[in-house]
Amino acid sequence: MAAVAKVSPGQAAGLYAAAAALRLAVFAFLPGLSDLLAARVEVSTPVTSFKRLQEGLFLYNHNVSPYDGGVYHQAPLLLPLFSLLPSFAALPLPTDLVYVVLDLLSARAIWRIADSGEAGSSALFTSPRRAKRWSGFVLAAFFLFNPFTLATCLGRSTSAFTTYAVLHAIANAVSGAPLGAMVALAFAGYLSLSPLLLLPPLVLLAYDRRRPAGPAPRSGPAFAAVCAAAVAGVLGALFLLSYLVTGSWEFLPSTYGVQLTLSDLSPNIGLWWYFFVEMFDSFRSFFLAVFWLHLSSYVAGLTLRIRRQPLVVLTLLLGIHGIFKPYPSIADTSLFLALVPLYRHVFPLMRYTFLSASVILYSAFLGPAFYYLWIYAGSGNANFFYAITLVWGLGQSLLVCDLMFAVLRDELEVERPEIVGKEIRQI
Amino acid sequence: MSTPPPADSGTTSSEPNVASASPVAAAPAARKEAPPEKPSDARRRSRIIFSFWLIVLLLGLPIWWKTTTIYRADLPLQEMLDWSDGKACRPVFPLRISIRAGALQEQEAQNLLRLTQHALDDLNDFSGHHLRLQLAPPSATASHDPDSVLTIRLAPGDATTAAFDPHEPILDITYPPNAVPSHTASSSPLATYVAGQLRSAFAEEQATISYLLSTNSIPSDHRPQGLAPDVAQSLAKRTTRSLRYAPTYHLTLSLFASGSLPSSWDIERAIADYMKPVLDVLSPIHNFTIDTQVQLYATPGVQSQVLNKEDLSSFINAAEWPLSPSIGGAPTINFVIFVGNQTIAAPGPDADPSRSWLIPQWGAVYLLPLPADTAHVGAATLKQPLLTFTSHLLALTGAPRSGSLPLRLSTLARIRSADLLLRASSTLGSLARLALALPSISIPPRVADGVATTIAHLRLACDSLGTPDGLRHARVAEAEAERAFFEKSMVGQLYFPDEHKIAVYLPLLGPVAVPLIMGLLNEVKAWRRRRKEKADEAKEKKSE
Incomplete structure (x- = not known):
């Protein structure tokens, strides 16, 4: 699909209706499947699990601090939201509708990002290949029918909220609404901490796409300062609101503290848990700092290197977060995979698409099997599952590196047209 | 992560420059020189490398310093060693x-x-x-x-x-x-x-x-000379027989029957009548908690009618008899009455066959013969077993064997306080030697507090040896010293030599450090080359 076809409103409505119908049908007719998915480590981490949310909700509704008992590690403001809905046990439909609507809104945000054309031609760089792209319709469909997105939605993982907040932030930045982008980013950071690292590239993106006549300051540093202040202000307001809701500051150590110190070591598809199960106690805090620094060290380097295409930086950082954050799940991968097709025009420059796709598929199928062998059958051990999560991380990092290579090569070809179509060699 | 291909041009520029117009025709050996890098690209690369190093230096190093510095509380090492060498206190019992x-x-x-x-x-x-x-x-x-x-x-x-x-x-x-x-x-x-x-x-x-x-390692100048070897031997035997001092002992009285009878016993009255008086007089030194049990159809470890000396140690059927080693943290002393007609082989032909024996650091067993149809054991029947157990209890607590009971008990208190004092001192010495031998072990403040408390109470105990206060202080000192020595966070580090740190750091930080350091080296090289070129240019201009 090289040319962008005009999508009629009917087609868009049809896409959304089909996605919503599929999800609601599974919720209604296969409740076992969504319960199964909710219990899977690939979908539900300690900081996104719907089961833990219900536990926190129960405590909250009985006027007990939701963080008593050390099960609930999610943002406090999710509690009043869910307690407004009818009880999930009695009437699951409203809760399910929330998740379906979240997915549709995320898809709408991707549509907006794709239609802006930012991926092919940013303020400072225009790719000669930009004509070859997919429409927002295709990208929204990619996102909505991606099995990883479906599993996240059906498993009712609260990372759906974060996904929506991040996509909404990017969509706002692309469409020239810096303030809206910063508010959305603050929400994403409030919900799961690591999106705060997206702030520098997002500020650049918003700066590049700001409306010439808008009220935003002209100079770069002033713009960045205003954006950072907006994020800090919204975060502060959210924290204050959380304090008023729960009545104490206990939520800070129970939500962000758990992410920072990895006190819940239940297995997930990330690389942290096994490492810190094995780590000597006296080195634990040092390596926690190393892992967090590692995660955040990419921000500056990537932002400087691909300054001309901030959306690429955001995409790559989301991919890196999906590999290296403390409690990753397939929701993070689905967010990254939702943005990758924006770069349809550089796909011909990627070298390992087959390899990375097969590695990701391979580990996606073998991961649950190895987890089963370890936990249920008892014929494997923790190393089985950890090995497959390493492969999963390898597949994603291959994709991240390959995409970065393709984007950089695309930039290089503009500078030096004579290398187009030639194999690269190290000289 | 990866730098763009032109970035490597600087390192291979010493190759002979074979310019070839068409790369298709170029032989693999003939390398094409990359076109010169744009200054803006070079600047960008420096900035990227600088940004990584900034994180390492500004955040990584302080965090490394902060999280891996070993906290070592100041311990009064010399004083601790003095205590363990007996220089700090001369135990005197006036x-x-x-x-x-x-x-x-x-x-x-x-x-x-x-x-x-x-x-x-x-x-x-x-x-x-x-x-x-x-x-x-x-x-x-x-x-x-x-x-x-x-x-x-x-x-x-x-x-x-x-x-x-x-x-x-x-x-x-x-x-x-x-x-x-x-x-x-x-x-x-x-x-x-x-x-x-x-x-x-x-x-x-x-x-x-x-x-x-x-x-103990008390210097010989006030150590008594000439402790006869046989006396020393019997004392050693007695010391090994008695239990380690504990403020509370748990007594378990068990009635084991080989058949279905007897099924009940009047143990509470028997304890109140025959055992309680001794427990009361022991109460300044020890507390006691008591539980009792009756077990039917119990088979002893040895079935023979006459028990030889060798049989006695295997009589207790440890696998089947529910004699738990310890209840609630306090050491348990077991007293077992076995109803059966087995006898103990008399040591000599004219000696009376005894009915009971003491198991060192564990308790005592009494063989009680009863008519086969006895369903209930009365308090009077239990008198002899309990009196025997009481004397065994004194032996197990370490009381001397001779003298009147009040004198034996006051002696027991003095022996115990000396014992505790010496044990706490030697624990302090071990802790001090450990702290000296392992400079990389962390010493949490709790340990320093424990040591300070121990020394204070040792001093008080030493000054009031022989009085009830002395025993109390020695008891506190010993408990504190043990707690300081077995501090959980220290025990874990006991077997962690410095070489292991390589194995901890290298697997992750080594691979991470290689690109960082190589990038920095390349930057430094490029910077020096640029400086040299500038100097050359300036020279050329001058010469012109």
């Missing part, structure tokens, strides 16, 4: 003995006291254990002065006799009227007799304490 001689004149009594003290001092060879006589004020009405360990009641009689009061620490001595020494006499048989009695009464305590001191 024992005061009152003499009550109502029938004697003040002058005569003083004279007798002086002579007896002389005789005692001549006999004594161990300065740490010192008996000091004093005359009880005649007005005192109490039969025993609580400040002194023993009261000697002198009364005129027909012959020289000595007898211990069974309920109080009182030694009754009668003397014939002519035995009172005259004013000028330099020696007197009565004084020598009294001294001899006292010496024999305290001989066991003295031997035990000197044995304790000799097994």
Whole structure:
């Protein structure tokens, strides 16, 4: 699909209706499947699990601090939201509708990002290949029918909220609404901490796409300062609101503290848990700092290197977060995979698409099997599952590196047209 | 992550420059020189490398320093070593003995006291254990002065006799009227007799304490000389038999029957009647908790009718009998009554076969023969077993074997305080040596607090040895010293040599460091080359 076809409103409505119908049908007719998915480590981490949310909700509704008992590690403001809905046990439909609507809104945000054309031609760089792209319709469909997105939605993982907040932030930045982008980013950071690292590239993106006549300051540093202040202000307001809701500051150590110190070591598809199960106690805090620094060290380097295409930086950082954050799940991968097709025009420059796709598929199928062998059958051990999560991380990092290579090569070809179509060699 | 291909051009620029117009025609050996890098690209690369190094230097290094610095609380190492070497405290037990001689004149009594003290001092060879006589004020009405360990009641009689009061620490001595020494006499048989009695009464305590001191690292100058080897051996045997000191002991009394009968026993009354009195007098030294059980159809570990000495150790059927090793943290002493008609082989042909035996550091067993149809064991039947257990209990707690009960108990308190004092001191010494031997072990503040408490209580205990306070302080000191030594966070680091740190750091940080360091080196090289080029240019301009 090289040319962008005009999508009629009917087609868009049809896409959304089909996605919503599929999800609601599974919720209604296969409740076992969504319960199964909710219990899977690939979908539900300690900081996104719907089961833990219900536990926190129960405590909250009985006027007990939701963080008593050390099960609930999610943002406090999710509690009043869910307690407004009818009880999930009695009437699951409203809760399910929330998740379906979240997915549709995320898809709408991707549509907006794709239609802006930012991926092919940013303020400072225009790719000669930009004509070859997919429409927002295709990208929204990619996102909505991606099995990883479906599993996240059906498993009712609260990372759906974060996904929506991040996509909404990017969509706002692309469409020239810096303030809206910063508010959305603050929400994403409030919900799961690591999106705060997206702030520098997002500020650049918003700066590049700001409306010439808008009220935003002209100079770069002033713009960045205003954006950072907006994020800090919204975060502060959210924290204050959380304090008023729960009545104490206990939520800070129970939500962000758990992410920072990895006190819940239940297995997930990330690389942290096994490492810190094995780590000597006296080195634990040092390596926690190393892992967090590692995660955040990419921000500056990537932002400087691909300054001309901030959306690429955001995409790559989301991919890196999906590999290296403390409690990753397939929701993070689905967010990254939702943005990758924006770069349809550089796909011909990627070298390992087959390899990375097969590695990701391979580990996606073998991961649950190895987890089963370890936990249920008892014929494997923790190393089985950890090995497959390493492969999963390898597949994603291959994709991240390959995409970065393709984007950089695309930039290089503009500078030096004579290398187009030639194999690269190290000289 | 990866740098763009042109970035590598700087490192291979020394290759011979074979310019070839078409790369398709170029042989693999003929390398094409990359076009020069744009200055903006070079600047960008420096900035990227700089940004990584900024994180490493500004955040990584301080965090590394902060999280891996080992906290070492200051310990008074020299003082701790002094305690364990016995330099800090010289264990001295000043024992005061009152003499009550109502029938004697003040002058005569003083004279007798002086002579007896002389005789005692001549006999004594161990300065740490010192008996000091004093005359009880005649007005005192109490039969025993609580400040002194023993009261000697002198009364005129027909012959020289000595007898211990069974309920109080009182030694009754009668003397014939002519035995009172005259004013000028330099020696007197009565004084020598009294001294001899006292010496024999305290001989066991003295031997035990000197044995304790000799097994610890107390310097030899005030260690008693000449502890006979056989005495030392029997003391060693007794020490291994008795349980380690604990403030509370748990007593488990069990009735095991080989069949279905007897199924009940009147143990509560029996304990109240026969055991409680001794437990009460032991209460200043130990607390006791008691539980009881009845087990039917119990098979002993040895089935033979007559139990030989070798059988006794395997009689307890450890696999099947529910005798838990410890309940609630306190060490358990087990007393087992086994109903059955087995007997113990007599040591000699004319000796009485005994019915019970003591298992070191564990408890005691009593074989109780009963008619086969006895369903209920009355308190009277349990009298002999419980009295036997009571004497075993004293042995298990480490009380001396001879002397009257009150004297034995006060001796037990003194032995225990000396034991605890020495043990706490040696624990302190071990901790100090550990802290010196492992400079990389962390010492949390809790350990320093524990050491300070231990030393304070050791000092108090040392100053009040021989009194109930001394025992209390020694007990606190020992508990604190043990807690400081077995601090959880230290035990984990005991076997963590410095070389292991390489294995901890290298696998992750090594691979991460390679691109960082290589990038930095390349940057430095490029910067020096640029500087040289600039200098060359300047020179050329000058020469022009």
